Amino acid sequence: MMSEDQASNRMWGGRFASGPDAVMEAINASIGFDKKLYAQDIRGSLAHAAMLAKTGIISAEDEKKIAEGLKTILSEIENGKFTFSTRLEDIHMNVEARLAELIGHAAGRLHTARSRNDQVAVDFRMWVKEELERVDGALGGLIEAFLTRAEEHAASVMPGFTHLQSAQPVTFGHHLMAYVEMFGRDRSRVRDAIERLNENPLGAAALAGTGFPIDRHMTSAALGFREPTRNSIDTVSDRDFALEFLSISAICATHLSRLAEEIVIWSTPQFGFVRLSDSFSTGSSIMPQKKNPDAAELIRAKTGRINGDLIGLLTVMKGLPLAYSKDMQEDKEAVFDAAETLDLMLAAMTGMIGDMEINTQAMKKAAGAGFSTATDLADWLVREAGLPFREAHHVTGRAVALAEQKKCGLEKLALEDLTAINPAITEDVFSVLSVANSVKSRTSYGGTAPTEVRRQIRTWRKRLKRDAQTFKKG
Numbered sequence: 001m002m003s004e005d006q007a008s009n010r011m012w013g014g015r016f017a018s019g020p021d022a023v024m025e026a027i028n029a030s031i032g033f034d035k036k037l038y039a040q041d042i043r044g045s046l047a048h049a050a051m052l053a054k055t056g057i058i059s060a061e062d063e064k065k066i067a068e069g070l071k072t073i074l075s076e077i078e079n080g081k082f083t084f085s086t087r088l089e090d091i092h093m094n095v096e097a098r099l100a101e102l103i104g105h106a107a108g109r110l111h112t113a114r115s116r117n118d119q120v121a122v123d124f125r126m127w128v129k130e131e132l133e134r135v136d137g138a139l140g141g142l143i144e145a146f147l148t149r150a151e152e153h154a155a156s157v158m159p160g161f162t163h164l165q166s167a168q169p170v171t172f173g174h175h176l177m178a179y180v181e182m183f184g185r186d187r188s189r190v191r192d193a194i195e196r197l198n199e200n201p202l203g204a205a206a207l208a209g210t211g212f213p214i215d216r217h218m219t220s221a222a223l224g225f226r227e228p229t230r231n232s233i234d235t236v237s238d239r240d241f242a243l244e245f246l247s248i249s250a251i252c253a254t255h256l257s258r259l260a261e262e263i264v265i266w267s268t269p270q271f272g273f274v275r276l277s278d279s280f281s282t283g284s285s286i287m288p289q290k291k292n293p294d295a296a297e298l299i300r301a302k303t304g305r306i307n308g309d310l311i312g313l314l315t316v317m318k319g320l321p322l323a324y325s326k327d328m329q330e331d332k333e334a335v336f337d338a339a340e341t342l343d344l345m346l347a348a349m350t351g352m353i354g355d356m357e358i359n360t361q362a363m364k365k366a367a368g369a370g371f372s373t374a375t376d377l378a379d380w381l382v383r384e385a386g387l388p389f390r391e392a393h394h395v396t397g398r399a400v401a402l403a404e405q406k407k408c409g410l411e412k413l414a415l416e417d418l419t420a421i422n423p424a425i426t427e428d429v430f431s432v433l434s435v436a437n438s439v440k441s442r443t444s445y446g447g448t449a450p451t452e453v454r455r456q457i458r459t460w461r462k463r464l465k466r467d468a469q470t471f472k473k474g
């Protein structure tokens with residue numbers, strides 16, 4: 001005969017030996033992860049209680065007790081003296097239950113004109129807003145790091161690639177500035193998202209608002225929101241701000257992963273364009289010659305997690321009827337994971353960019369390979385000899401074939417060889433065949449010429465300064 005214990009073990013598995021109650025508690029509880037919201041939860045409750053007192057919904061005396069109790073709880077949590085309980089489900093009920101232990105009867109008045117539905121919405125919005133502000137700062141730091149390196153290398157030549165085949169020479173500074181553009185767009189997405197989420201959900205209550213004479217403008221001001229949200233049903237069912245954070249993170253991570261991949265390629269002995277510092281690489285335990293770009297590889301890989309977080313929450317929200325459903329409790333882990341991951345990726349990339357060594361010699365050598373100035377020859381034929389571009393392209397093709405045959409660069413061909421292909425070619429053509437002259441000539445707005453790159457850097461420095469002034473936290 002099987003004992004009762006064994007039977008329930010078989011049904012529920014070892015972890016849930018005590019049966020359905022334990023399973024329900026485990027699936028229902030969010031305290032394991034939403035305790036991260038404790039500071040926001042307490043701040044929200046303080047603002048709510050102050051408003052309830054100001055509007056005469058609770059007494060000043062009760063508010064005082066509530067506020068003191070909440071501050072005690074805050075310090076208990078911060079000092080690791082608070083016992084979180086799964087039985088109490090989530091951060092909201094954990095805090096409220098402790099408040100009742102501390103101040104008794106008055107604690108029960110805090111939840112007047114409020115529901116956990118607007119409470120969780122306000123807590124989570126505040127958390128996401130703070131994280132977006134952190135990301136904004138981190139992106140500013142990353143852009144600064146790029147500007148410093150781009151300035152050093154405004155005139156260092158490297159091969160520019162399409163299809164990962166050498167295409168035309170560019171400057172390394174220009175290549176780095178391409179990332180400044182990407183991270184600049186990420187930063188502006190962050191600021192747009194903050195602008196949109198900057199509305200206070202508190203006061204929407206369960207879904208329909210409340211009959212109590214609450215003042216939502218007062219709590220908005222206290223919690224640093226621009227204004228209250230306008231529709232109570234939308235307010236408790238909206239998680240767009242979380243989805244926006246995740247999509248911004250996924251796009252930013254994608255940018256980071258492209259750079260990470262380039263760093264992986266550049267740091268191979270075959271390329272040898274950059275050398276990572278020991279802080280961001282590791283040796284191999286078996287092959288002593290190796291230096292592996294682990295941090296870059298992990299940045300590349302962690303993008304997958306963030307994409308997963310985004311798809312996860314999109315899938316949770318898809319098809320959910322209005323207003324609140326418990327499904328939405330699944331929003332937090334995705335956001336917390338993406339936030340932690342992105343913060344780390346940004347920090348690692350900023351460090352790596354700041355201290356990687358650039359091998360300008362190797363870049364220069366590679367920049368001249370693969371007939372990278374062929375377009376310059378074609379352009380010269382158009383400009384100086386009046387050939388239509390298509391014909392110039394054809395003439396250049398023949399010059400490239402000849403150089404290939406002679407196993408030399410275009411600039412090493414004899415003038416007679418070139419005039420034999422097209423008599424309009426003169427000595428002057430050699431002035432555009434060198435890599436340095438090629439990049440110097442690309443002065444079009446946004447082009448790779450060192451003068452243009454320096455202009456872009458100046459513009460970005462001004463923009464960073466302006467951004468620092470226009471963005472006020474809180």
Ligand code: ARG
Pocket residue numbers: 030034090116117120324326328329330
């Ligand atoms: N822990 C819940 C969540 O994160 C809080 C809201 C619960 N609301 C409710 N009606 N059960 O979504």
